[in-house]
Structure formats: C-alpha cells, structure tokens
Amino acid sequence: MNPALTTTDKLKAVSAARWRVALSLTIVMMAVYFGFILLVAFRKPLLGTQLTDGLSLGMLLGALVIGVAWLVTLVYVRWANRHYDASLRELRR
Amino acid sequence: MTTSLGEPNLIAVGFFTLFIVLSLAITVWASRRTRTADHFYTAGKSVTAWQNGLALAGDYMSAASFLGIAGLVALSGFDGLIYSIGFLVGWPIVTFLIAEPLRNMGRYTFVDVVAQRLRPRPIRIAASCGSLAVVAFYLIAQMVGAGNLVRLLFGMQYETAVVIVGVVMLAYVLFGGMTATTWVQIIKAVLLLGGATVLSLLVLARFHFNPLELFSEAAGKYGASVLAPGRQVTDPIDAVSLGLALMLGTAGLPHILMRFYTVRDAQTARTSVGYATAIIGFFYLLTFILGFGAMVIVGREAITKIDAGGNMAAPLLAEAVGGTPFLGFIAAVAFATILAVVAGLALSGAATLSHDLWVNVVRDGHAEEREQLRVAKTATVLLAIVAIALGIAFKGQNVAYMVGLAFAIAASANFPALVLSIFWKRLTTGGAQASMIIGTVSTLVLIYLSPTIQTDMFKHAAIFPLRNPGIVSIPLSFGVAILVSLMKPVADEQRKFAELERQLHLGAE
Numbered sequence: 001m002n003p004a005l006t007t008t009d010k011l012k013a014v015s016a017a018r019w020r021v022a023l024s025l026t027i028v029m030m031a032v033y034f035g036f037i038l039l040v041a042f043r044k045p046l047l048g049t050q051l052t053d054g055l056s057l058g059m060l061l062g063a064l065v066i067g068v069a070w071l072v073t074l075v076y077v078r079w080a081n082r083h084y085d086a087s088l089r090e091l092r093r
Numbered sequence: 094m095t096t097s098l099g100e101p102n103l104i105a106v107g108f109f110t111l112f113i114v115l116s117l118a119i120t121v122w123a124s125r126r127t128r129t130a131d132h133f134y135t136a137g138k139s140v141t142a143w144q145n146g147l148a149l150a151g152d153y154m155s156a157a158s159f160l161g162i163a164g165l166v167a168l169s170g171f172d173g174l175i176y177s178i179g180f181l182v183g184w185p186i187v188t189f190l191i192a193e194p195l196r197n198m199g200r201y202t203f204v205d206v207v208a209q210r211l212r213p214r215p216i217r218i219a220a221s222c223g224s225l226a227v228v229a230f231y232l233i234a235q236m237v238g239a240g241n242l243v244r245l246l247f248g249m250q251y252e253t254a255v256v257i258v259g260v261v262m263l264a265y266v267l268f269g270g271m272t273a274t275t276w277v278q279i280i281k282a283v284l285l286l287g288g289a290t291v292l293s294l295l296v297l298a299r300f301h302f303n304p305l306e307l308f309s310e311a312a313g314k315y316g317a318s319v320l321a322p323g324r325q326v327t328d329p330i331d332a333v334s335l336g337l338a339l340m341l342g343t344a345g346l347p348h349i350l351m352r353f354y355t356v357r358d359a360q361t362a363r364t365s366v367g368y369a370t371a372i373i374g375f376f377y378l379l380t381f382i383l384g385f386g387a388m389v390i391v392g393r394e395a396i397t398k399i400d401a402g403g404n405m406a407a408p409l410l411a412e413a414v415g416g417t418p419f420l421g422f423i424a425a426v427a428f429a430t431i432l433a434v435v436a437g438l439a440l441s442g443a444a445t446l447s448h449d450l451w452v453n454v455v456r457d458g459h460a461e462e463r464e465q466l467r468v469a470k471t472a473t474v475l476l477a478i479v480a481i482a483l484g485i486a487f488k489g490q491n492v493a494y495m496v497g498l499a500f501a502i503a504a505s506a507n508f509p510a511l512v513l514s515i516f517w518k519r520l521t522t523g524g525a526q527a528s529m530i531i532g533t534v535s536t537l538v539l540i541y542l543s544p545t546i547q548t549d550m551f552k553h554a555a556i557f558p559l560r561n562p563g564i565v566s567i568p569l570s571f572g573v574a575i576l577v578s579l580m581k582p583v584a585d586e587q588r589k590f591a592e593l594e595r596q597l598h599l600g601a602e
Contacts, residue, residue: 011595018598019516022189029189030340033182037336040175040322041329047171048321054309056320058171063381065178066374073185077367080193085360088598 104421146368166384183343
C-alpha cells in the first residue's frame with residue numbers, strides 16, 4: 001500500500017475491497033439459488049428430465065446449489081484469511 | 094411392517110438418560126464459570142472456531158430439519174429437497190455480510206449493532222418485538238414437536254414431555270448460561286451428524302453404495318414424478334416467496350446471530366461460520382438419502398399410518414435398517430435435538446428481555462453486573478414457563494407452518510434493519526424503527542390473511558393468495574426503511590457512520 005496515504009484512506013480502500021468481494025459472492029449465491037427456484041417454479045417438466053437412470057436434472061441442480069454454497073464460502077474465507085486480514089494487520093500498526 | 098414405535102423403548106430411554114446426565118454434568122461444571130453477565134451471554138468469548146461451527150450447526154439443525162424434511166422427502170420426493178437447499182443458502186449470506194461486522198460492533202445481541210449509531214431506546218424496543226416474535230414462534234414449533242415426538246417415540250404423555258423439555262432446558266440455561274448451552278449444542282450436533290451418517294450408510298449398503306440406484310428404485314416404486322417438482326409447488330410466486338424467506342431469514346435469527354459473540358474475534362467468527370456451512374450442507378445432502386431411503390425401504394403407507402405428516406420417516410427407517418436398538422438411538426438423538434434448540438432459543442430470548450429491554454431501555458444502559466445477571470436469569474425462568482404454557486396451549490394444532498413464519502419474520506423484521514445499519518450511511522432511527530415494526534406486523538397480518546389460516550383453519554376463501562408472505566413483506570420492510578430515512582435525514586447519525594467504519598473492520602479497541 002502507498003505509505004503516503006492516510007490511515008483513513010487506507011481504511012476506505014480496505015473497506016471497499018472487502019465489500020466488493022462480499023457483495024460479488026452474495027450476488028453469485030443469490031443468482032444461483034433464485035435461478036434454481038425459478039426453474040422449480042416455472043419449468044417443472046424440464047427439471048423432471050432424467051439424465052441417467054435415477055438422476056433427474058432437478059436433483060442434480062439441487063445438489064449443485066449446495067456445492068456452490070460451499071464453494072463461495074470457501075472462496076470468501078480463504079480470501080479474507082489471506083488478503084483482508086493482512087490489510088487489517090497493516091492498519092492496526 | 095410392524096414397528097415398536099409408540100411403545101416404551103428401553104434403549105431409547107437409556108440413551109436419552111445418558112445424554113441428560115452428561116449434559117447436566119457439563120451444566121454443573123459450566124455453572125462455576127458463569128458468574129458475570131458476559132459469561133452468561135457469551136461464554137466469556139472463549140469458544141473456538143470448530144466448537145462454534147458445530148454449535149451453530151447444532152442450533153440450526155432442529156428436529157424440523159431432521160424429522161420434518163426426511164418425512165417431506167419420503168412423502169413427496171423432490172419437493173422436500175427444496176427445503177433442504179433453501180435452509181442452507183442463507184449461510185453464505187451470513188458469512189459475507191453479517192458475521193464479522195456483528196462480532197466487531199456488538200456485545201450480546203444483534204440489536205447492539207443496529208443501535209450503535211442510532212437512538213438506542215426506540216431501536217431496542219422495536220427490535221425486541223421482531224426478536225421475541227421469532228423466538229416465540231420457533232419455540233411453539235419446537236415444543237409442540239417435542240410433545241408429539243416423545244409420545245410417538247417413547248409412549249410418554251404429551252404434557253409430560255413438554256414439561257421435561259422445559260425443565261431440563263431451564264437447568265441448562267439458568268445455571269450454565271452460554272457455556273452449557275454451547276456444549277449441549279456441540280454434543281447434540283455430533284450425535285445428530287453421526288446418527289444421520291450411520292443411518293445413510295446403512296441405507297446405501299442396500300444399494301451398492303450408489304445413491305442413483307436408490308433414487309431409481311424410488312422412481313420405479315412411486316413413479317418418475319418423485320424426482321421432479323410436484324404437488325407442493327402449485328403457485329410459482331409462492332415458491333419464490335418461500336425461497337426468499339428461507340435465504341434471508343437465516344441471517345435474521347437472533348439465536349444464531351448471538352453465537353458470533355461467543356468467539357474471540359471476527360476472524361474466528363468467519364472461520365466458524367465456514368465450518369457451520371460445511372457441516373449443515375453435508376447434513377442436508379444426507380436428507381436426500383434418508384428421505385428417499387424411507388420412501389423405498391419403509392414405504393409411504395407405513396410412514397403415514399404412524400404419522401400423517403411423515404415426521405416418523407427417519408425413526409422408522411432406523412428401525413428397518415438397524416433394528417430396535419438403532420431406533421432407540423435415533424429417537425434419543427431426536428429428543429436431544431429439540432432440547433438443545435429450545436435451550437438456544439430461550440437463551441437468546443432472555444438476552445433480548447434483559448439486555449435489550451431491561452438494561453438498555455428501563456435502566457438506560459446503567460445496570461450493575463450483578464443486576465444484569467439476576468435479570469437475565471429471571472427472564473430465563475419466565476421464558477421456560479411461557480414455553481411450557483405455549484407447548485400445552487398449542488397441543489394438537491398443526492404448527493408446521495410456524496418455523497416458516499419464524500423465518501419470514503426474521504427475514505422481514507430483523508434482516509433489513511441489520512443489513513442497512515451495516516451498509517447504508519443514511520439509515521435513520523425512524524427508518525430502522527419503521528422497518529422493524531412494519532416487517533413484524535405485515536408478516537403476521539399476511540399470514541393471518543393467507544390460505545394457511547383462512548382456508549386450512551377457518552375453511553373459507555383467503556384474502557391474501559400466498560402462503561409465504563416474504564415476497565411482499567421483505568421488500569416492504571426495506572422500502573419503508575429507505576423511504577422514512579430519506580424523508581427525514583439525520584446529519585448526526587450519518588456522521589457517526591464514518592466513525593463506526595473503523596470499528597466495523599477492526600473491532601472495538
């Protein structure tokens with residue numbers, strides 16, 4: 001970080017970065033989940049399509065939504081542990 | 094198929110007694126450490142990330158998820174899975190937006206965060222309405238569930254079961270505070286995960302450990318429609334509305350939010366909610382196996398013969414694949430689950446009554462440590478009595494919709510004010526207050542006018558067409574907050590936002 005910046009400016013930058021990451025991931029999660037819900041609500045027969053014996057498209061997508069929830073959480077926790085915490089340590093000094 | 098359900102099961106009673114003895118021993122140990130209000134509400138902020146992850150999962154995985162969703166999947170297939178998925182997707186939102194700011198800006202309840210830069214009194218009063226409504230409806234659902242369950246599982250009287258749950262829960266919370274409640278949650282979460290995993294493995298062993306073979310058998314037995322959205326999803330808008338409430342409601346449940354104060358710092362809060370998401374996701378994936386397992390192995394007719402709502406699907410499945418001893422174990426785990434969730438709810442209700450209302454409204458923030466603890470404990474006793482009374486009053490009522498109602502209030506009354514107070518500089522006291530009150534009232538009124546009450550209970554046409562009010566009440570609550578705040582800006586409250594930004598990231602130093 002540029003040493004010429006004041007603490008307030010640095011805090012603003014850290015804050016902006018944190019919310020940018022958090023909001024992007026929130027939007028991803030919401031888009032995936034509501035995409036799924038909208039399909040459930042309006043495209044029932046499509047979700048009933050059998051991909052192989054015993055696996056319908058709906059069940060596959062449902063399990064994938066859980067997978068996406070795990071993935072975005074993992075991405076955020078790793079990002080925050082590495083970058084966000086490092087910036088905060090610098091601010092505390 | 095014959096079942097021993099409903100007859101006294103010695104193994105179930107044995108396992109359950111063991112759980113009670115162990116958890117009460119922990120309570121005795123915890124009571125020596127619970128000397129201050131801080132220990133009572135937050136366990137001295139000494140809970141580790143893993144412990145809190147398990148405790149969060151324990152607080153969240155209620156009997157409704159274990160027995161209710163397994164039953165729903167067993168009876169209606171895919172439609173039940175909509176709940177499994179909806180209950181999980183709120184957790185990433187909690188992780189990204191709520192957990193860390195909450196830990197950094199508050200002390201005991203989520204209302205601390207909203208009240209930080211606004212006028213505390215009106216905020217605390219309005220927020221308490223929403224919090225207490227959520228706790229009350231959630232409590233009713235759990236107490237009535239406990240009464241019915243124990244009657245079916247152990248052959249015990251409904252009232253006896255409700256009183257046992259109330260009294261044991263009171264012992265945990267009153268003497269052991271957050272320390273005991275946390276450990277009860279952890280033990281219960283491990284038992285529930287362990288039990289559900291073993292049960293799933295026993296089921297899968299019959300299908301060459303291939304879930305698809307299980308699903309295919311289900312489709313063969315009851316038609317391919319069990320793998321697709323069906324009867325439960327009649328109105329598309331209702332489905333979206335339910336989805337909204339499930340996702341955003343998680344981030345507004347007071348007993349869940351309170352857990353972020355039990356850890357050392359924001360980083361631990363973040364890690365713990367990551368663990369919780371992983372555990373809860375795993376558990377809800379198991380409900381796929383349990384539900385379809387019960388559908389195929391036990392059969393729908395046998396499930397509805399015992400309980401029309403399907404709540405006994407998982408215990409029946411346990412008996413079918415593991416015999417009476419395993420049924421005993423699963424029954425004990427189900428009872429322990431209810432007990433633990435009720436304890437968590439009572440503790441958060443007590444925090445609202447004593448910390449938000451007594452200390453910060455009646456006493457204006459000036460109360461001695463000893464008084465705070467005394468009031469918190471009095472509130473706990475009061476809540477235990479109310480919980481037992483509600484449990485008995487609602488005997489025989491269908492309360493399945495009450496957990497949904499609790500989520501809808503949490504999403505409409507608590508979530509908008511909380512998220513706006515963290516993100517939006519222009520939020521004013523009036524805006525937050527209006528949002529919380531209108532969020533609570535509109536949800537209650539819309540549920541009252543919905544087919545759930547009007548058609549199912551009173552047998553006439555409903556004025557409001559949806560069973561799930563979220564799609565109206567959540568935007569309404571956000572809209573009111575924004576409108577009121579913009580109409581009457583308060584410069585002082587905006588200035589404080591800049592000051593608080595440091596605390597939001599770095600914590601109170």
